[in-house]
Amino acid sequence: MVKRQIESKVEGPERVRSKRASTRNVVLAETDGNARLETEVTDGTPDKLSTRDTRSQMSATDTSRTSFARHLPARVGAAQTSDAPTAAPRRSSRRSSRQLSASAAPHAEGVDVKLEKADETKTPVDEAESVDARKAEEEGAAGEMRSVRTKTEFPRRGLAPTDELSAYELERLANIARNEEVLRALELDVSSSALRESARSRPKPTARGVGRPKEKAEHGPIRRSGRHAGLEAEFAGGIVSESADGKVLTLANGDIIGSGKAAFKAANGASEAKERVVEPQLPFRSHVAKDAALEEEWAASTAADEKQTPLQRERAQSLLPEMTGAREAAEKADQAMLELLASATSPAAFRKGSGGLNEGADDGSDENGSGKASKGSKGGSDAGTVWTSGIGLSALEKVHLDESDAVKVTVKATVHLKFQPRGDTLCVAAGDKDGNVSLWHADRASDSASDGVFLCAPHTQYISGLEWSAHDAGVLYTASYDGTVRALHPQKGSWELLYSRTHxxxxxxxxxxxxxxxxxxxxxxxxxxxxxxxxxxxxxxxxxxxxxxxxxxxxxxxxxxxxxxxxxxxxxxxxxxxxxxxxxxxxxxxxxxxxxxxxxxxxxxxxxxxxxxxxxxxxxxxxxxxxxxxxxxxxxxxxxxxxxxxxVVPFRAVWTPAGDGVVVGAMDRSAVIFNASNGSKANVLRSPEIMTAIPSRNTVHPSLPVVACATNSGRLHLYRA
CATH class of the missing domain: 2.130.10.10 (YVTN repeat-like/Quinoprotein amine dehydrogenase)
Known part of the structure; x- marks a missing residue:
């Protein structure tokens, strides 16, 4: 049996149980490949020393004690005295004496290593172990300093101060430190805190425009037993008939129980449902003005309601002036938007060559290829009126998206959008799946209190199309799946019903x-x-x-x-x-x-x-x-x-105003501009941090280098040059 004895001096009354200085002799003994830990006190009193006791008694700043606690063999288990019997051999705990010496000695500063042998005869193995011990003693100080420096400069997350770092981990941490020095020299901060802060500060999609209100779940009435309450059983009079799907019941007293169209037909005795009433005119009222009016109405009714508590009535009365002011401000903004729409220049007077009309145009174009149509020899019905514009692929090469040009304009997915044909300011109309039509004034004043979005509800179902009038640029025509066609007349301030076919x-x-x-x-x-x-x-x-x-x-x-x-x-x-x-x-x-x-x-x-x-x-x-x-x-x-x-709303490709390009959405959350002549990609409009959804519907301004991209979330993005 070969023993290794490590003497470690423990000083200070606060670090040991005894108030006087003492010396412990720790012996690592190996018998038949099984290691055990023996400790002896200089006064001859045997003591058991466990890993937990050693770590609790030693200070992290005492390098010799920290190194000693680190290398207590955890696999051996609790410390045993020299008189304790040797544990049975375990394969998982086998370590040679050379391994124990190499792991313990290099990190023990001021520790004397003594070899004890059962006999005086030295074997080649013993000589090699003696050499290992001397090398470990010589490298002890340097190894301990390296260990302390590692724990000071390269702390590992989740590790206790006494955990050992392997050579691989030391090399890895040194590489990290070297890379960080290079980045600091380049004035780049890539620390974990900086990366987390960068992730937090990453721009999120703007919340401007139309917000989707949180809908509260409606809970039905609590079901209670009528039998326990002594009530008469439901349908006690009997059921005369029942529909095939069981949704409509006809009772003996003539009542109809059920819902939906089948119940409506049964109750009214008609083969077809009654046509719904369609209002001939709907006032132009934005979502902001409508919400402000509802809040004002709530405050007024609450203040006058005798059933409310005095505190509730007083609070509603105090809020009433503020809500009245908000409604008046919203109505004033609506009126300003109508005046803006009405001020649009007539398309016929649009500046020629930059986006306008050319009367009597044929299917040819001028020699310079600007897209401006010219008069042909044909007359009569062949001669048409053509929108002309110089906006083509070359004008759209450098368009980009700013965060201020992204806003939510509709509640549901945007399915149609068109720019108002004017060159003095940007105004775009958009329709969604719920029958809402939104007008966005993108070039509003920077100090405007409004976000420029005016959402109206002229229809009750999916918008199937919208067009600006070719004769009056301020008039907007819209159609819907609800079987109606309306026109917004800004001079009248209302949506007029032009045609209705409700079936x-x-x-x-x-x-x-x-x-x-x-x-x-x-x-x-x-x-x-x-x-x-x-x-x-x-x-x-x-x-x-x-x-x-x-x-x-x-x-x-x-x-x-x-x-x-x-x-x-x-x-x-x-x-x-x-x-x-x-x-x-x-x-x-x-x-x-x-x-x-x-x-x-x-x-x-x-x-x-x-x-x-x-x-x-x-x-x-x-x-x-x-x-x-x-x-x-x-x-x-x-x-x-x-x-x-x-x-996702199906894609619909659109022309550039010059007719030389095609714009269409892409599944990678971008919009692609193709060359119409050869099919090559002229530009890809992509902004991953701002346009975070697929732009299914797109349009190009008739006279300005601006592309509008609309997504399923109802957000509109303007790419400008």
């Missing part, structure tokens, strides 16, 4: 060409097309079938005002001559795809090119449609992922 769902909407009188073209969810002249009380065109399923999009050609394009869920895009629509109309051209067709839009540059978006990961551009050429010309295809899935 139909208007799924698509567009206006006639700018050169024509204002005609409403409407597509329905059953695949039919109809038209209504705003000057006539009757329908201009009775509903005719143009698709087998829902009509998704309608677009009127500006260059040839008699051409109407329609896209449907039946995978078809068709071009119609509105002069020849009859009971069974025949399309001039038909383009089929392998999946649903989401949109079709004529180019604004007068070339009569049609841009279509399909569910088959393709954007297609058709040139020369409607020119007595059959079949339809071959399309230029642009590969782009258009499969948005169930929860």
């Amino acid at each position: 139909s769902e208007f799924s698509a909407f567009t206006l006639s060409a700018p050169s024509e009188t204002t005609t409403l073209w409407l597509g329905s969810s059953d695949g039919r097309l109809s038209a209504r002249d705003t000057r006539s009380p009757s329908e201009t065109l009775a509903p005719v079938a143009v698709h087998a399923n829902k009509v998704n999009c309608l677009s009127m050609c500006g260059a040839r005002p008699y051409l109407l394009a329609s896209a449907g869920t039946d995978r078809a895009v068709r071009v119609w001559d509105v002069r020849k629509l009859g009971a069974k109309p025949k399309p001039l051209a038909e383009m089929l795809s392998s999946n649903s067709s989401q949109s079709a839009e004529w180019s604004p540059d007068g070339r009569a090119s049609l841009l279509t978006t399909h569910w088959d990961d393709r954007l297609r551009i058709y040139d020369g449609l409607g020119l007595d050429t059959a079949p339809a010309p071959k399309a230029r295809e642009i590969k782009h992922c258009t499969r948005t899935g169930r929860w």
Whole structure:
């Protein structure tokens, strides 16, 4: 048996149980590969020393005692006296005497290592162990200083002061320290606290604009036993009949129990539900003004309610002046917005060359390719009115997004948006899935108390289209799945009802060409097309079938005002001559795809090119449609992922005003601008920290280098040059 004795002097009355200085002899003994810990006191009194006792009695600043406590073999268990029997061999606790010496000696400062042998004969193993002990004694001081420096400069999270660091960990911490020195030299702070602070300070999506109120869960009445209360059983008189689904009951006394349309029919004895009442005019009142009016009404009613406590009435009375002031301020802001809309320059007087109208335009363009249409030799109905603009790919190369140009404009997903055609300020209209229409004045004064968002509810269902008038830039036309079409007249300050067909769902909407009188073209969810002249009380065109399923999009050609394009869920895009629509109309051209067709839009540059978006990961551009050429010309295809899935609003590609580019949303939360001629990517609009959702719907300002991107969350983002 070979023993190693380590003498460690323990000084100070506060660190040992005895008030006098004492000396302990710790012997690490190994017999047949099993190690045990023996301690002896100089006065001859045996003592047991456990790892817990040693750590509690020693100070962390005493290097010799800290090093000694660190290297107590935890696998041995509790310390035993020299008289205790040797424990049975365990494979997990086997350590050679050389390993014990190498782990204990280098970190013991001022410790004497003595070798005790059972006999006086030295073996080669003993000689090697003696050499190891001497080397450990020589390196003890340096090793201890390295250990202390490691714990001072490189503290490890979650480790006690007495835990040992391996050579790998020491090297790793040294590398970290060296890297941090380099970063400090570069004036970069990458400490954990700085990184956490950076994560906290990362800009979050702005909360300006329309907020979604938190809806409180409505709990039904508490159900109690009627039998215990002595009440008569429900339906005691008997049930005469029951519907097949069990939702409607007819009682013996004639009462109808149930809900929904089936119960409504049973109660009224009618085969069809009564048509809902549609208001002919709705006042222009924003969400801010409406909420302020409701709060004022609550305060007034609470202050006058005798059932309320005196304290509640007094508090409501004190809040009433403040709420009245808030309502008046909101109404004043609404009136200012109406005046702004009414002040828009008429499109016909729009500055030529920077975004306006060119009368008598044909399908050609000028030689410099600016997109401004020129007069052609054709006359009559072929001559149309074309929006012209110089805004093209080159003007949109350097657009970027600022945090101040992102705001929530609608409650639900934005499905349609259009810029007001004016060049003096930015105003955009957006519609959502709930029938809300929002107006955002993006270029409001910096000291304005309002965020510039005015949310109204002119409809009750999904907005199927919105268009600014080509004859009065302040008038906004909107259509909805609720079967109504309305127009916002800023001079009147109201949403006027233009057309209503409550038994139909208007799924698509567009206006006639700018050169024509204002005609409403409407597509329905059953695949039919109809038209209504705003000057006539009757329908201009009775509903005719143009698709087998829902009509998704309608677009009127500006260059040839008699051409109407329609896209449907039946995978078809068709071009119609509105002069020849009859009971069974025949399309001039038909383009089929392998999946649903989401949109079709004529180019604004007068070339009569049609841009279509399909569910088959393709954007297609058709040139020369409607020119007595059959079949339809071959399309230029642009590969782009258009499969948005169930929860994202389907993509709809739009033209740049110059007709040389195509803008469409992408699944990686960006908007892509393609070159219309060769299909290459001209620019990618991406701002991960601001635009955090997929921009399904996009539009480009007709005369300014601004792109608007709208997401499913109702947030609108303006990329400006």
